[in-house]
Amino acid sequence: MKDPAKLTDRNSPPPVNVADEGGDNLSFAAFIKHLPGVTFIKDAAGRYIFANSGWEKLFGRSAAESVGLTDFELFPEDTAREFTANDAAIRKTGEARAVYEDVITGGERRHWLVSKFPITDATGKVVQVGGVAIDVTTSRRAELALSKREQELNKAHERLHFHLFNSPLAVVEWDGDFRVIRWSGRAEAIFGWTGPEVRGFHPDDWAFVHPDDRESVAEIMRQLVEGDVPRNLSHTRNLTKDGCIVYCDWYNSVSLGKDGRVQSIFSLVDDVTERVHAQDEIVRLNALLERRVERRTADLQAANAELEAFAYAVSHDLRAPLRAVSGFAKALAEHTGSSTDETGQRYLGLIQSRAARMGDLIDDLLQLSRLTRAAMNIEHVDLTALAGEVAEETAQAHTDHAVEVKIAPGMAAECDLPLVRILLQNLLGNAWKFTLNASNPRVEVGVCTPNGRETYFVRDNGVGFDMRYVHKLFTAFQRLHSQAAFPGHGVGLATVYRVVRRHGGTVRAEGATNAGATFYFTLCPEPETTANPPL
Template sequence: MVGEPDMTIELQREVEALRARIRDYELREVECGLVHQELTRAQRRWEGIFQGIAHPTVILDANHVVVAANRAVVMASGVSEEEIVGRKCYEIFHNSGCTEPQHSCPMEKMLRSNCVKTVEMEADAFGGVYLVSCTPVFDEGGKVDKVIHIATDITARKRAEEALRESEERYRIVADYSSDWDFWLAPDNSLFYVSPACLDITGYAPEEFYANPQLNSLIVHPDDMELMARHNEEAQTANERHAMELRIITKTGETRWISHVCQTVYDSEGRSRGRRASNRDITALKRAEEENRRLHAELEQRVKERTAQLEAANRELESFSYSVSHDLRAPLRHIEGFANILMEDYAETLDETARGYLERVVRATGRMEELVAALLKLARYTRDYMTFEQVDMSGIAREIAEEFSKSEPRRKVAVTIQDGVRATGDARLLRVVLENLMGNAWKFTGKVDEGIIEFGREMREGQAVYFVRDNGAGFDMAYADKLFSAFRRLHGSDEFEGTGIGLATVRRIIHRHGGEVWADAAPNQGATFSFTLSPA
């Protein structure tokens, strides 16, 4: 019995030990559960991060087998995650039927170097250009265990770069093949670009301009330096295009004229990219202009000399005509006087034939007197001083028509005068023009039953044309060139009276007003006389 308590104590000890082991186990189980929960949360966080990466990302083992793929891969390739995981990456993301890594594969380069590798490559599965990066993940032994494979879509950037290159190439082709000397200055006045034409225009090669951007200013002609300095100052503070003409001194010492145009260049964000300039060699044009100026001055001098000679000749001719006309009048009066004496004092002793001769002499001297008076008028109209003013042509035409109607009240003539016709000129001389033109119309409608005379103005090709129209005898246009010469008549004096000086007077006055006069007619169908005047 003495041994029973000892056994009980031993048993209790074992029970306590068992209980302690159970409590320890329970604590460890709780700890394992907490660790598991923490691992689960970490896995979820990692998964969220992995799936949230915007760029197509896969995790590979060292044999190119896909271990995991994020949503961006699925969206870019159109292949489900189940179809991707477990397959080699080059079978999925490269050309169909690919059985080994491509030569440009960044993972192969990474595996050889154990360093991160990044390359640009065409990703057939994604349909574009991607920047592919492979990052190694090492195990505890330092060997590559996994590879993080990230592909960044740079298709848009590459297309933009290609478009920029094409644009720059087009610009360079245009600029390089231009005959103008073009250049582009940066904001700091360094030289972005100079076209090859600079050699032909300045004698300096592009390399010389690149080496010394100040060469643009150094070759400016000394007399134009200040002009160029003001131009540069204004061009740098303004946005609009600036242009000027200046001279340069070429490498060989020749002076050339340049037409210079420049303007500030801005990028898409409104930032200044410097100044773009174009220079054209206009030396030949300037020489031609100078020659034209010389010829023009020489021509003006010749015109002045010829005009002076012509004016002197006209004055001499007018003086001669005036003198001759005056000198003719005295003998004409003597002839007419003596003829009248013979007819009065010796009428009874003269037979009918002699009296007829004397009557013809008297009529001829009268006619000659009229011609002399007409010559004097023509000379006076040529040299009279002119006063330019606004002239009421309609009013003058009405006054002339009324005078004709009063002189021959029995005639049936319908006169139409356009209202409000005005002109700029000498009122007295323009009245003479209308008196002659309307007088002719009145005279040459004398043999029609009902005469029609019209005066007015109309616009022809933007110019005011005045006209006097009638339905009278008219004339053959084949002889129209004789109309405006003195004493040249298309109708005999036995048909229609007149001196033959009226239209010559009209032309002289119209020419003094800087205008022209002409006629349109047909025999027995009337005539239209038109004239222009120089704009005021």
């Protein structure tokens, strides 16, 4: 009833002419005709026998034109089928009922609430079906929209519920008094208690928080309930139903009502027990490793100290008896004088000279052991200058033959100066020694860059060596020449090897019998390790 006044206006025109209606029914017919809705009557065959003005207006054809026609002659087939089906139900049951029927008018589908009722003859047989229809499109549409939204809302809620409860994080929701109202499947899996077992419980109501963490949990809860923070995180030890400790990260947030009161607290719980255990394990292993390193370091220091003591003993105690051997042999030679024959004198001389050589050998060995122990001091070294100095010293020590020296300009390296000096002393000393019989003795110190690495070399044109024995070159006490031809101790190249290794570099030799030798070395580590002879 939108506008009762208008309704009254419409009722005011004079009596209307209605087909087949007698004058005595005039007022009733007028009443029917001007009902705000649409009214109609169909006979047993579904033919219209009456339609009111509302009907005429709605479908744009007069009642007179429509009478005698069926729905199938008036409307599209699916519409007609719907109407007749509803009519049939009335005829069959003999009871009135209200149905929704849709009709397309003016290109628009509209909804009608149609009250259909049976009209019976004297015997009670349904002979006609009457109907009163009201346009309910607006409310029907609103209703449908509402229902659709409700469905969508339900679906969204279901999805949310599904995701929350299948989340790897447990979901626990508390009311404003911190009592459990929601307890997800994952919460059950982590803690062992089922939802029904804990619903309505406050955390203090059951053995849920580790006793040592109760205080901090109480503080976390207080902050949330009293509105200090809208959300917080707590790392808490919880107890499972079995009494086991689980380490949990609780992400809590508060939902406030319009009145500012806490409606609920929502907690997402991450079981981090494994992570905590793994971290504990890392800490434990680190401590273990540290203790091991400490022990090894102590062992190493002890071993170094022992080595030092050993070297000291060698230097001191081994030389003293040698000095006595040498000294008393000399004293004996002088003491006996002419009473010792030539052979005897030669023997005494041999004793002295071998004692002296053993003294040198001890010195060389000491130097070798010092090379290993000495602290490294890496600095920028002018190798060209250093090689020049060492060559000059070597030349002065070997006045028996002159050697032509060629040293490449501009060589420099980051290395330990004293160690590299010893290296060059050994290599140049060898070069001098082994060029003794060369017709035109020559030594060259230079640098090349195979594979982009600075590689230094010392080359001579001396007696060389047989490449078959190259693997023995750098091993202590291994010699490739007889003592008579070239005296030596077999420590020089072992010393070179150690100096190079202490710099992380590599050394190798090339040579041929009577065709000279070249020693290549680097003074810094290289990514790939090439085969080096063991020392």
